[in-house]
Amino acid sequence: MKFSAASPSSNPNHSATRQNRAQKERDAIMADIRSAAIAEFSLHGLKGASTQSIAKRANLKQSQLYYYISSKEALYESLLQSVLQDWAVLFVFDASSDDPATVLRTYIRRKLLYAFQKPELSRIFTREVLGGGALLEKHWTEASSSAQHKVEQLEGWMNECLIRMMDARLLLMHIWALTQHYADFDIQVRAMITGIGGLPYDEDHIISEVTNFVLNACGLPDLSA
Amino acid sequence: MKFSAASPSSNPNHSATRQNRAQKERDAIMADIRSAAIAEFSLHGLKGASTQSIAKRANLKQSQLYYYISSKEALYESLLQSVLQDWAVLFVFDASSDDPATVLRTYIRRKLLYAFQKPELSRIFTREVLGGGALLEKHWTEASSSAQHKVEQLEGWMNECLIRMMDARLLLMHIWALTQHYADFDIQVRAMITGIGGLPYDEDHIISEVTNFVLNACGLPDLSA
Amino acid sequence: MKFSAASPSSNPNHSATRQNRAQKERDAIMADIRSAAIAEFSLHGLKGASTQSIAKRANLKQSQLYYYISSKEALYESLLQSVLQDWAVLFVFDASSDDPATVLRTYIRRKLLYAFQKPELSRIFTREVLGGGALLEKHWTEASSSAQHKVEQLEGWMNECLIRMMDARLLLMHIWALTQHYADFDIQVRAMITGIGGLPYDEDHIISEVTNFVLNACGLPDLSA
Amino acid sequence: MKFSAASPSSNPNHSATRQNRAQKERDAIMADIRSAAIAEFSLHGLKGASTQSIAKRANLKQSQLYYYISSKEALYESLLQSVLQDWAVLFVFDASSDDPATVLRTYIRRKLLYAFQKPELSRIFTREVLGGGALLEKHWTEASSSAQHKVEQLEGWMNECLIRMMDARLLLMHIWALTQHYADFDIQVRAMITGIGGLPYDEDHIISEVTNFVLNACGLPDLSA
DNA sequence: GATGAATGAGGGTTCATTCAT
């Protein structure tokens, strides 16, 4: 770094390379820590997860862990922020279409895919919510206005009679509940609840079922059936 | 002790009465403990909740607590069983009617009322699920067959074309997700998510919105609208 | 306790006695802890002293210690307050006399006796001062007004030409420095400083020397010489 | 590195120059470390101060620090020795005069100036003394004989009736206590003690007051008054 | 049955120091 200005390209700079490598190492370790933390926090929550377990899962000693993080709480909060940031992107209605069915279809699909791919992060969020959501308020803000936006669009469609008249805020919440469910509840648990073990829960199948469920609920009979 | 003033000598049946009263006292204390435990476990989970806080919330000393419970885990498990038992009753389709709309309406109403009245117990269940549900398997069984039952009834309705054709197991799950949501997510958090603070979330309003949502999703247009 | 109203004296009450004994036990243990803490804090300061050592010195396990105290800092602060309270009493000019020599003589004697008897407590104070005295401000207040009082009395004497004219605040401070010295510096260290080991530092001798030193400094030639 | 721009090739005497410079650099860093250590040790003591804070205050990494010191204790001891060496010089009666007043005046002035200029070093000494002074014995020796010397001179004056008759060793100690006080006790703390906040504690004023105090105590009425 | 006390394990975090590069 100190030398990067001196010889930018002529000298295949030693220390810069080394630092680069070190940075990569560090990033890799940080990634390990984050994923270990996601696993542990998602299973046990902030209080219940131990830095011990997180360290072990990341192949570090407990004291090594503190070389990379400043505190358990800080680590937790940063993960929480990750979900919220991810969602700030997903929680958006596609502006490229005006058709309610299309917009909702895309929205639900995205939300579910995220749930399938990162169920653990999602669960950290839910756990936080169960605990009262004290930490959420700090990092919310942006998502809030996004929700307001969507509510208005839904209300617009209702006024144009494009979808069934209903409480738009609750509609949004229902979609949220349906999709979030597939992150929070493990395949195994879902199987238990429906009472039939070891089913082939095909993701595409779920996506289409949820989508049709919502569209029908909005008074948009699906053409696929 | 508390009773020494009541009937010191009138009743000759000493031991029986005293035992009776002791039993009542004991039950009252157990109830305190359970409700304290529900509060703490619902907020912090099994690992996160401390016997200390539970005892304090129940107006007991920590050592007194152990006269009534055998361990923190046992207490936790017994609460978990409570929810499951409660649900074994609620998770039943009313046999007195054959009309899908009526049956679903009742079912949803019951489930939501339970969510509104005992959100904390519900949350303990969700927390357990988030943790992988290891303990659930032990106490499931009965609920499982009940679910199977309902799935069959739903499929019957579909075959008779009384409700839209769809994956009955997922339908059941969607209803579950929608209703459970209102137990797990506090009013305050729901407000945050929809982005509008301090709304008057009328319970009847929610019940009717959820019901209409599901009925429409099942292809049963509501007549109330 | 619950029964103390019922039979105040007829019944040699069991639980009351037991509680009394328990209280004594507890007081004895607290005294052990305090004296252990005084020793450790006086040697190593707040940061440097470990709860481990304090516990060991008080014949307790580390976790037992926390049954009696709420935190290391709280224990430390309570000791600090002790000194200040003690001093609030000592740091007072005897009102029963108007003679400067007598008043100063008594004052110095008291201060030195305290230094000889509780040097460790005194040292905790000095250590705190060395660290900047952040905690002192919280518990000061009363001593402050007492100092102001004394300053005024000294100035009164000066105006009446009973003692030499000088900066009264500094005079007070000098007395303070001289007396405090005998608490802070161990006999052994004092010997080192004056360069002669193992002297018979007779307390009465010191008291009279310090007193004469101050009286002479105030322009009050001692009659004893 | 920092010097690579200075004289890259002009001077043929490469290694010698570089070594010279390196030495200077090293000395500069050592000075930084020492002053950082003085600050930290003076605030928190040996146990309480962390190599971390020392390194940071010296603008070094913690591991870099160990190129210059062998251990925290060694660093501490070397500082302690510094004070003692400084004092071996100051703790000396000026031989150019025979007049007690002049000698004492000079002595007190020097001691106080040192206290005002290097209060932190002084405090490290006091802290060590409070802890029992174990480390002091190792590095004492020379100061000891110097004290003995002074005691004899004081006793000489007493025998010649040039100053009041008193315990010479204690007289020396009193002077020491008075002067040391102004190093150990911060202006802020002194203000607290006298009960009047934010006063202009003029150094010259203090020097003259302390001097007069001692001279009067020795039976040498000051002429300045 | 109730209470204060005991206990050993564990949890989060910091520290002094060393090592490899």
Added chain:
DNA sequence: TATGAATGAACCCTCATTCAT
């Protein structure tokens, strides 16, 4: 020489549970 990383001990404190009275 400088730097990030490693390490094991220590530190403050809390916990679940048991015991004696």
